[in-house]
Amino acid sequence: AQSVTQLGSHVSVSEGALVLLRCNYSSSVPPYLFWYVQYPNQGLQLLLKYTSAATLVKGINGFEAEFKKSETSFHLTKPSAHMSDAAEYFCAVSEMNTGFQKLVFGTGTRLLVSP
């Protein structure tokens, strides 16, 4: 069965600092991997996705993530945090061999950005 582990329920950074949100996955088959962002009282918005085309994936709002099979990781980074990045971030995995995209989410990491 697939699973996702997000280390750190809260991450605090200063504006302009590097953002690093950690995600490790478990999957018996090659996975699709996703990062979503959720702002208060809103649904989830896709930041980026890994579909085996390239290990370094660039997303919206300056975020990127690198797929490392040897470490079973898909960490999310952004070189310089902005106040508007404060939100909840979810990593998700989906198996490639199923007929539909059943997303399995981690428990989320709340990013706090201080001035």
Added chain:
Amino acid sequence: DTGVSQDPRHKITKRGQNVTFRCDPISEHNRLYWYRQTLGQGPEFLTYFQNEAQLEKSRLLSDRFSAERPKGSFSTLEIQRTEQGDSAMYLCASSLNGGLPGGEEQYFGPGTRLTVT
């Protein structure tokens, strides 16, 4: 705005009552998903429709839950005899099956927050 919409946004009900939520997907999307998100957790998959056919249901979807997608357009999720444990955010997402099934992009609605008192 042609995104996914959900109605109502908030619902407060007493234990034992029935509730129904509606999801309107992006018009050309043929796939529709329901998820449940409890406080401090990530969303959990409930069920999936391909057009009007319900093809997958999670074990989380007890017999008190029923979902429909008549004519492959909007979808409804009904909870009968609500319990306090049903309190959660219910999220709907839609996608277009255009090739690689796992790599499709799901677009989420704003959710319906259910509070059972």
